[in-house]
Amino acid sequence: MNDCGTSNARSLNIVRNAPSTPGLITGPTDGCAFILPAGGTASYSIRKMATATGYTWTYPPSWTVTHENTPGSANDTLIYVQFPIGFSGGSMSVVAHSGCGTSSTARNMAVGKLNPATPGVIDIIQTNTCPNREYTYSIAAMPSNAVNVQWTVPAGATILSGQGTASITVSYPSTAVAGNVTVQSFNNCGNSVIRSTSVKLPACAPEFAKSATPAGLQKSAQVDQQSLSVQVFPNPTTDLASVQVRSVSIEPVNVRVMDLQGRELKRLVVANTSTTSIGHDLKPGTYLVEVRQGDKRTIQQLIKL
Numbered sequence: 596m597n598d599c600g601t602s603n604a605r606s607l608n609i610v611r612n613a614p615s616t617p618g619l620i621t622g623p624t625d626g627c628a629f630i631l632p633a634g635g636t637a638s639y640s641i642r643k644m645a646t647a648t649g650y651t652w653t654y655p656p657s658w659t660v661t662h663e664n665t666p667g668s669a670n671d672t673l674i675y676v677q678f679p680i681g682f683s684g685g686s687m688s689v690v691a692h693s694g695c696g697t698s699s700t701a702r703n704m705a706v707g708k709l710n711p712a713t714p715g716v717i718d719i720i721q722t723n724t725c726p727n728r729e730y731t732y733s734i735a736a737m738p739s740n741a742v743n744v745q746w747t748v749p750a751g752a753t754i755l756s757g758q759g760t761a762s763i764t765v766s767y768p769s770t771a772v773a774g775n776v777t778v779q780s781f782n783n784c785g786n787s788v789i790r791s792t793s794v795k796l797p798a799c800a801p802e803f804a805k806s807a808t809p810a811g812l813q814k815s816a817q818v819d820q821q822s823l824s825v826q827v828f829p830n831p832t833t834d835l836a837s838v839q840v841r842s843v844s845i846e847p848v849n850v851r852v853m854d855l856q857g858r859e860l861k862r863l864v865v866a867n868t869s870t871t872s873i874g875h876d877l878k879p880g881t882y883l884v885e886v887r888q889g890d891k892r893t894i895q896q897l898i899k900l
Contacts, residue, residue, distance in 0.1 A: 613695050639704070
């Protein structure tokens with residue numbers, strides 16, 4: 596002001612603003628892997644706020660919680676949690692503080708328990724034939740929320756490798772086997788429904804049981820080749836295959852087509868010098884073609900794609 600008058604007033608508005616709600620809490624929402632006594636430790640965190648001078652975390656008293664930094668301080672943005680035996684779910688929250696007050700809304704996060712999912716369909720591949728039959732049983736992937744899977748096999752069978760994983764290798768005896776292969780997933784919260792596939796294997800044919808290893812089959816396929824010549828072609832095939840027989844003997848020749856368990860699928864008698872087509876009625880897979888003439892015998896493998 597002066598002798599001529601007074602100016603308009605200049606004003607400054609001062610407000611008191613409490614901190615905003617903290618950002619999202621980052622951490623696992625499934626607590627199964629972190630349940631005492633065998634579970635690990637889960638970590639939960641928020642981003643540090645420039646306007647906050649401290650934080651207060653709230654959680655059930657039965658949880659075991661450790662703060663990375665001094666509780667209630669400006670750096671109290673990370674906690675480690677283990678859940679109690681019998682945990683069925685719960686929630687935590689965090690608010691921010693400053694000299695102007697506390698955030699009006701807490702940031703919340705719920706933690707539950709998820710049982711493991713049921714394993715997927717079991718895929719089966721035969722990797723070895725009679726008399727040392729071996730199969731692999733696999734699921735596409737570890738079921739969601741599962742820590743491991745447990746397999747069971749029929750009586751007499753042996754799991755050679757893979758127990759606890761998504762794929763196992765199983766050995767079967769040469770005798771008949773019947774039963775189920777099952778797989779079930781587990782975690783700290785429980786177990787899944789059992790996935791099962793049936794097994795029904797006949798006893799290996801006597802001529803296969805005499806061989807100690809699959810190499811024995813290969814050896815028998817080469818017996819007396821000089822007097823009995825057999826070719827199977829094309830091999831692999833997508834349709835028909837030809838069995839060409841050449842022998843100096845005039846005795847009739849018996850041809851058998853078998854699956855890898857030694858079960859006979861087709862039998863025919865051909866001349867000592869002949870070419871015969873087989874395979875049009877076979878499904879894709881691996882087969883054995885046995886050719887006999889008197890005391891001479893060969894076995895060759897046929898693959899149909």
